Amino acid sequence: MAAFYAGTALADPVFSGITDDGQPYRVKYLGDTEESEVKPAVPFSPELLPTEGKPRVRLAAWVTDPDNRAFGRATVNRVWGLMFSRPLVDPVDSIPLDMPVPKVLDTLADDWSKHGFQIARLVRMIADCDAFQRDSRTDFEVTEQHEQAWSVFPLTQxxxxQVVGNLLQASKLSAMDSSSSVFRRLEAYGSKQNFLQLFGDRGEDEFESEAVTITQRLIMMNGELAANRTGVDLINNAATRIATL
Structure with missing residues (x-):
């Protein structure tokens, strides 16, 4: 797959984008003394790959071909996972081609492909489904069977x-959104970036319910952002301002 990008280079000047220089992709295999040229190829369904055109254009056509179910399934599964904090199937992205999947996964993937791969439409479709609109609170004991059947909205981390966004919002009296002042948004952006750099992400454990490190717990208890947003500050902290009323 990397060979599809081999013939590209930064343009001069750089800000004008990238260009095609036609250079082949060469790799030195283990045990060989010289590099060998590697031709662009796809891991499956080679019949969907156009035979003519620029390498990246050919790859894009293969990826978005309506018969390439893998692309639609993987994207829908990841978007579903981001919205529910739990994907429809595991693994999230590398779904085996012969793996049985829930019907809703293929239904959403087909609709997404048919409508030009519009992420906004996919998000609306998922948000409009019954599973997304269900509550986490019930008048009965929730079991693993309920969660597996999407009978209740899953409780997840x-x-x-989202953590830093909630911390920042909790310390303000007004909503922080696109209507906020430029200065407030810049300040929030800087705070978010600093927090995320220290806190990190969950990587491959993104959708695991207990994927929290000791360092992350310490940052939440003793970190600079948490300390600043819970300290006595009449200007920046909503709690302090409310306490003085």
Missing amino acids: LRPD
Whole structure:
């Protein structure tokens, strides 16, 4: 797959983008004394790959071909996982081609492909389904069977970006959104980036329910952001301002 990008180079000047220089992709295999040229190839369904055109254009056509179910399934599964904090199937991205999948996965993937791969439409479709609109609170004991059947909305950890977003919002009296001042948004952006750099992400354990490190717990208890947003500050902290009323 990397060979599809081998013939590209930064343009001069750099800000004008990238160009095609036609250079082949060469690799020195283990045990060989010289490099060998590697031709662009796809891991499956080679019949969907156009025979003519620029390498990256050919790859894009193969990826978005309606008969390439893998692309649609993987994207839908990841978007579903981001919205529910739990994917429809595991693994999240590398779904085996012969693996049985829930019907809803293929239904959403087909609709997404048919409508030009619009992420906004995919998000609306998922948000409009019954599973997304269900509550986590019930008047009965929730079992693993209920969660596996999506009978209740899954209780999961917040992602790091959601954690810092909630911390910042909790310390303000007004909503922080696109209508906020430029200065407030810049300040929030800087705080988020600093927090995420220290807190990190869950990597391959992104959708695991207990994927929290000791360092992350310490940052939440003793980190600079948590300390600043819970300290006595009449200007920046909503709790302090409310306490003085």
